[in-house]
Amino acid sequence: MSPIFYLLAALTIGGGLAAVLLKNLVHAALATTVAFAGLALLYLELDAQFAGFAQILVYIGAVAILIVFAILLTRGSDLPKDSVFSRTWAVGLVIAAAVFAVLAWAVLQSLRAVPQQMAVPAVTVHDIGNALVGRYVLPLEIVGLLLTAATVGAVIVAMHEKERPKP
Amino acid sequence: MTTPLAGYLLVAALLFAIGLAGALVRRNAILVLIGIELMLNAANLNLIAFWRFGPHPELLTGMMFAIFSIAVAAAEAAVGLGLVISIYRHTNSTDLDKMNRMKG
């Protein structure tokens, strides 16, 4: 394992932990951004250039901003009076730990089965483009439709409800 | 000195667990959404790692899966946050502990 990987993994995990633990919501959101960036760099480390840049563009450029906007619109940046954690946080923590345990167990158990060699795949952006409009054109169209529907839906859901004249 | 697949998988598993913990223990709906985003991202990391180490990286399957998943996650975030805002407008709160009524 290369030191760069350790660095990036630490960045990602640290960002994720901070996002979950920080009390101030905006700080949490910014920490999420760090996690997203770390993931993007991990993608680059995995020679998935396109996915990495798309990750930055979508998550940092759009999702993080959206989250921050939502926080400000719901006055989430003011610290709450009582705890930020729910009353049954211990149970949640236990379950999360159990999930990690199971996942880690699965990974470690299959250590021998997974491939170890790592030949750099000769995949260019050109190939990705061709695949997107070739083999994956239907999913692409559907995702386009989904995004349109989601945009419209989000606008409608978040739009001010008009005051109806009382009868 | 290359990193084996298991390393990525472990990082992804850890990130997934962190996201799940965030979704389970925080009160604020937005943070629950953040947790879910982290879980999605962990899954994406898995997909890309498997793509990279898989027998046929030139088929781009895992990469495409990840790219589509990113797009879907963006839509999910938009709708989810729209819902949170709409709920906030209704109940003046984003606290999930208080959000247990069916009544509007």
Add this chain to the structure above:
Amino acid sequence: MQESATFTPQFAAYTIAGILWLIPAAPIVASGVIALLKQPRRKPAAALAIGALSISLLLSLVAFVHVVAGWAHGSVVREFVNFVWFRFGSSTVDLGWVLDPLAAVMLVMVSFVGLLIFIYSVGYMAHDENFTRFFCFMSLFAGAMLGVVISNSLLLLFMCWEIVGLTSYLLIGFWYQKPSAAAAAKKAFVTTRVGDVFFLLGIVWLFSQTGTLLFYNHGVGSLEGLALANLTSQHAAFGLTAAGAIGLLIFAGAVGKSGQLPLHVWLPDAMEGPTPVSALIHAATMVAAGVFLVARVYPLMQIGAGPHGATVALTVVTWVGASTAVFAALIAVAQNDIKRILAYSTISQLGYMMAGLGLGGVAVGIFHLITHAFFKALLFLGAGSVIHGCHDEQDIRRMGGLRADMPLTFLTYAIGMLALCGFPLVFSGFWSKDGILEAAHHWSLSQTPFYLLVFGALLTAFYMTRQVCYVFFGHWRGGQNAAHESPKVMTLPLAILAFFAIALGFIGTPVWPWLHAFLENRPAAFDIHAFAEPGLGLLMLSSSLVVFLGLGLGWWLYGNKLPKAEAPDALEKSAPWLWTPLRDRFYVDEIYGATVVALYAWWARVADWLDRRVWGGIVALVAWLFSLWARLNRFLDVHWVDGGFDKSCEELSSGGGLLSRVEGGRVQNYLRILAAAIVVLAAILLWSSRP
């Protein structure tokens, strides 16, 4: 050009066949756009409709020139584009379009006449409140008709055919506020449907025999050698081959659409629609669709011709056509509605076309179809102009002397009328009708059709003279308001049509049978000696004489002798025994009313009675039995079951209370349970797959 598996339009491939679909598509798209327009937006609606049809006309002309150029180079032009619509099992259903001389001629005719009628409608419908709806339907109609013309697949043709039927229903019933219009629309729809059922049977039979509905497809289409040979080898009943029988079934569809004898009743009633509709439907397009259909599937009917050069199918077509020609002409003599006369005249002329197809082949029939389209459109539009000028008066007895008030209309109407009568040498109707008569004369089986058709020609000249005398000669017999000439936008199409009513005759004279040569793919020769053929001169002379006789008879009876609107008709005075059945249209409607309709009504009553008494009774009995059973059950329930049930309900509801704590409405609870379940499941899975 043919692309079998998939259809990929390419901009670079500018072959005209490749973009042939644009011709019907343009008006259909225009119709769709107009349908979206708001009601008062008249100008854009009219502009769209006319613009789209102009595009069609332009493309049709390009296609026509392309075909003519190919023909001039001596090559058979038949370009088609086929593609698979869908497949089920191993068989495919293909659609496609074809460009051949027949389609090219029809395209130009339909789009040109249609365009003139569109322009005319702008003036005619100017005051109608549903202007945009009108143009929407008209555009759709024109598009569907053009689709019929270019179809290379019987299925596509049938689809377009049905759209034509639908739009004709909408257009005839355009003024649906009038009960008569609504009834006429319904009648047209139902009557043509009778023919269409047979048509559909023919399609299904053809598909089951040949496995394809394409007309032309590199030798394996249904009108090409292989399929035809297959069809001829099989025999249906009455000495018919399968091909002939299928042809006759398809002909039944044409009978319905073209108003041939048993199914002609809808056409006169359809005059309830606006006059441009009458012109479009009953002159140029819809009724011609039937004739076109027969011409299109002509190989089916023609294959396996006997020693006389005529098959059973063609003989049937001939007889139906000839008898329709005389029958309708007879009725037309005694009608008083200006449009109704023209309607019966149309039926009669369609009979001529059918007879021409049966007797002389595609070219003879289509030539008459083309010339008739122009002069009949001219007549209808002229009649519309008269109606417009006389303030919506349609009864010819209340008109008169209009030649002074409406000089332009009179002039063009007279040209149309002379063309319809077949006035010698100058007018197109003469040449086309003469072609049919000549073919009839040479027919080997019987001379009766010839005499029938000659008699029809006499009657045609007679009733048209009667109508013109009533409308344009004499003096004004209407009310206070004097008639006035129509606006330019209406008279201009009349003038153009009048020009063609004369000029078109010269593409099919015996001296220079250009159209016949074109349709039959042989070189056209200018041969002045054609007149010298034995019998031809005599035939022309006798048919001219017949026309003159009819004109003279009409003038003698009606010319300048019409004093009052209420006075009985000249013929009625002299021969009332003849007049009455003619006026009452040979009682066909009444006969249908007494037989078919009455039968259906009786059957409906029987069904109603069965429904109410027999099936209803059974249902009531069953219901009663069930209710008895239910009463029994209730008794058992109340006394035996309830106690135990109540107890178990209480148990359940307390259990539900326990479960409902899980459904607490807390999202995180759900997520938690979900995650825990996954952990358990994954653990089990991993544990079980342990090495």
Add this chain to the structure above:
Amino acid sequence: MATSPLFTHLDQIFILLCDWLVGFLPAALRPAAGVVLGVVAIVCLFPALFALTTVFERKGLGRIQNRLGPNRVGPFGLLQPIADGIKSLTKEDVVPLSANAAVHFLAPLVLVVAVFMGFAVLPMGRNMVLVDMDAGLLFFFAMGAATELSVFMAGWSSRNKYSLLGAMRAVAQMISYEVVLLLSSVAVVMISGSLSLPKIVDAQNTYTGIFPHWYIFTPWGLAGFVMYAIAATAETNRSPFDLPEGESELVAGYHTEYSGFKFALFFLGEYLAMFSISGLGTTLFLGGWSAPFSFLAFIPSWIWFFSKVMLSIFVFIWMRGTLPRLRQDQLMNFAWKFVLPFTLLNLFVTALWRFMGEGWLRWVVCSAILAAAYVLMGRIGMRSEHFGPRRYRYAE
């Protein structure tokens, strides 16, 4: 094309210089050293350009507003930026008491770093690109996305309502126009078939006669460039889209609470963003480093690139001196109801252009569609606008 050694040397002078310098090092370190050298060059060059541009802008604005502009420090006021720099360095770095210190500190850094990253993929001359990335364009936009976050960080951490409002406006505006920016670039990608910026330049670096094949000289390219220019203006918060910083209403927006060197960093970041976005526009639509006429190709490529960038900068300044500021709702309506639909249409037209093949027909069709759409959408957009003297509801 001139192929004389002199030309080649002049054209590639920076590359040669770099190679020569790197040549002193052991072979193992050379690639890394080359990259470092390139980074150093960019980090030095563009701030210098920034300094020059500030003078240029102030003098230009002065001209437009009929005054002289800075003329005290140095000849023609040319040393003004140095004086400004010294001033901002020596000023006290004020951090508001209630500010979120860490975020407040990070914001300008994130901005400047993200903007600098964008330069990595811009080809500034033949072979003069720091990283010839396969997905260069995507990288550029990904880095551009990060600037929004820094703006938000600055505005939110200042704990000042003007800052927050300015930041929210800026983010909303940047997101709205970033969509347009991306989509108008996608048109270029569709034609050139590559996300790599050097390849895009290569695709434009051919000539018919003496005229170049720049994308701006096609109907879709012209429309795309106009949309790109509008979006770029908004993306860099320049007038007439400078309402996030509107000094008269928001007291300079998100960097109200910044002073001294941090403020200078913001200032630098904004100008660098302007350079990079002009550079990208040049690369995408104006042929990058290629010469405008084939006979001018003897002039080194990097001169062309920087001339084009400076020309765009001049247009920026010109617009700032000429156009009044928009209102927030006008800005948003303009983005979502005119620019975005038009850009989408432009994408369609580009596809049409691609599939219609060579010939005059595609020129006619594409131009007609775009012109018709422009007129129609303009009409529809104007319908609700009533021009005339402004009515005041309460003042009368």
